[in-house]
Amino acid sequence: MAHGLDPVETAGTGASVVDVPGARLVAWINRLIVILSSIALVLAACVLTYSVIVRYFLKISTEWQDEVSVFLIVGAVFMSSGAIQAQRGHLGIEAIIGLLPDRVNHWRILLVDIASLAFCGFFAWKSATLLQEAVVNDYHSTSTWAPPLWIPYSLMTVGMFLLSIQLLLQVVAKLLGRDVPRQGAA
Numbered sequence: 001m002a003h004g005l006d007p008v009e010t011a012g013t014g015a016s017v018v019d020v021p022g023a024r025l026v027a028w029i030n031r032l033i034v035i036l037s038s039i040a041l042v043l044a045a046c047v048l049t050y051s052v053i054v055r056y057f058l059k060i061s062t063e064w065q066d067e068v069s070v071f072l073i074v075g076a077v078f079m080s081s082g083a084i085q086a087q088r089g090h091l092g093i094e095a096i097i098g099l100l101p102d103r104v105n106h107w108r109i110l111l112v113d114i115a116s117l118a119f120c121g122f123f124a125w126k127s128a129t130l131l132q133e134a135v136v137n138d139y140h141s142t143s144t145w146a147p148p149l150w151i152p153y154s155l156m157t158v159g160m161f162l163l164s165i166q167l168l169l170q171v172v173a174k175l176l177g178r179d180v181p182r183q184g185a186a
Contacts, residue, residue, distance in 0.1 A: 033162070075155035078158075116167050
């Protein structure tokens with residue numbers, strides 16, 4: 001198992017990149033979310049560093065830093081998942097890629113994208129039901145700070161819907177014989 005882009009997925013078909021309706025908008029949203037997610041990760045690191053300094057050196061208790069950090073990290077991970085999928089920056093098993101003909105690899109990628117879309121679509125739907133339940137029942141965490149749980153559930157829901165949209169664009173593009181523009185493409 002290796003981290004990186006599958007050679008088959010990144011190999012050019014010789015055709016220029018053709019836009020699938022909505023792909024450029026999703027790419028723009030992905031770029032924005034990557035910037036915001038990067039900021040969230042830096043903020044999480046700052047919050048955790050602050051917590052260590054305040055608790056260790058100043059002996060002051062902090063009640064909020066763990067949940068703030070978790071919310072920021074969960075938000076960054078879920079929200080940026082569509083952007084990662086757009087780059088096909090997922091873990092891939094490369095053992096069979098070189099053994100299979102290009103046509104079989106095309107169908108392998110398509111079937112994996114369809115299965116991923118089904119799973120992520122279901123996950124997005126279940127996340128939305130959790131979000132709705134948290135809002136309606138006014139759920140809060142059990143800590144003394146007790147932030148509302150709609151915050152992480154909304155980040156999870158939006159992130160999974162964006163990932164599902166990205167996967168849907170990739171499936172439609174494969175079925176139409178087109179490539180979805182990668183981030184950074186004009």
